[in-house]
Amino acid sequence: MRTVIQRVSEASVAVEGAVVAQIQTGLLILLGIEDNDTPDDADWLVKKIAQLRIFSDAQGLMNLSVMDVQGELLVISQFTLHASTKKGNRPSFIKAAKPDKAIPMYESFVQQLDATSHCPVKTGIFGADMKVRLLNDGPVTIIMDSKNKE
Numbered sequence: 151m152r153t154v155i156q157r158v159s160e161a162s163v164a165v166e167g168a169v170v171a172q173i174q175t176g177l178l179i180l181l182g183i184e185d186n187d188t189p190d191d192a193d194w195l196v197k198k199i200a201q202l203r204i205f206s207d208a209q210g211l212m213n214l215s216v217m218d219v220q221g222e223l224l225v226i227s228q229f230t231l232h233a234s235t236k237k238g239n240r241p242s243f244i245k246a247a248k249p250d251k252a253i254p255m256y257e258s259f260v261q262q263l264d265a266t267s268h269c270p271v272k273t274g275i276f277g278a279d280m281k282v283r284l285l286n287d288g289p290v291t292i293i294m295d296s297k298n299k300e
Contacts (some may be wrong), residue, residue, distance in 0.1 A: 151191045151259070152231045152297075154180040157204050157290035161224050163274040164281045171272035176221030177202075178284050179263075182231025183247040183255050184297070191296035192259045199223075200267040204290050212290075217267055225263065226274040226282055227256050249277060 155177055162172035179199065205214040205221070216223065229252070233241035247255065253276055264271040274280045 151184065151187045151195050151255075152182040152295045153195060153199070153293070154228075154231065155199060155202070155204075155292045155294065156180075156284060157287045158224075159285040159287045161282070161284040163224065163226060164283075165275050165278045170275060171224055173222035173224045173270070173272055175219060175287075176269065177216050177223050178282070179223060179225045180228040180231060181225055181256065181259060182228050183252040184232050184245050185247045185251065187247065187255060187296065189255075189258065192255060192262060194296050194299070195294060196259065196262040196266050198294060199263065200269075202292065204292065216269055221269055223263060223267065223269055223271045224273070225256075225260050225271060226280060227252070227276045252276075 158176060158178050160174050161178040162169050164170065200217060201215050203215050204212050205219045207213040229243055229246035232246040233243055234245065235241050256276055260271055260273055
């Protein structure tokens with residue numbers, strides 16, 4: 151699983167012109183699920199994201215997690231995070247999980263994140279053409295990959 155995590159002051163997602171979810175202070179999480187991902191990948195990412203200290207404390211240091219600031223989370227499915235651009239100029243998405251595998255893993259990830267973080271978790275609509283708006287705070291953007299635990 152691969153994620154792009156952005157600390158936001160606000161974020162929203164719209165489908166066909168209608169806002170389906172929005173958050174204030176918190177994290178926008180773009181989630182890509184790979185064909186060979188397992189529940190262990192989701193477990194690792196959920197724990198890291200919930201405890202990721204990227205919010206400022208009283209001294210202006212990044213020492214607080216989304217739980218500490220009582221933030222919100224917005225999770226958006228994004229298969230394009232697994233694009234391969236090795237050959238040619240047209241990305242290949244061969245590693246991205248097909249919907250029959252990706253949807254249950256996405257739903258499980260969201261449920262685990264909700265239970266672990268105790269923060270409100272909102273989502274886009276899996277597979278829809280979504281328009282995502284965000285106000286990146288910092289800017290702070292973190293990329294995490296369960297197959298490359300750095």
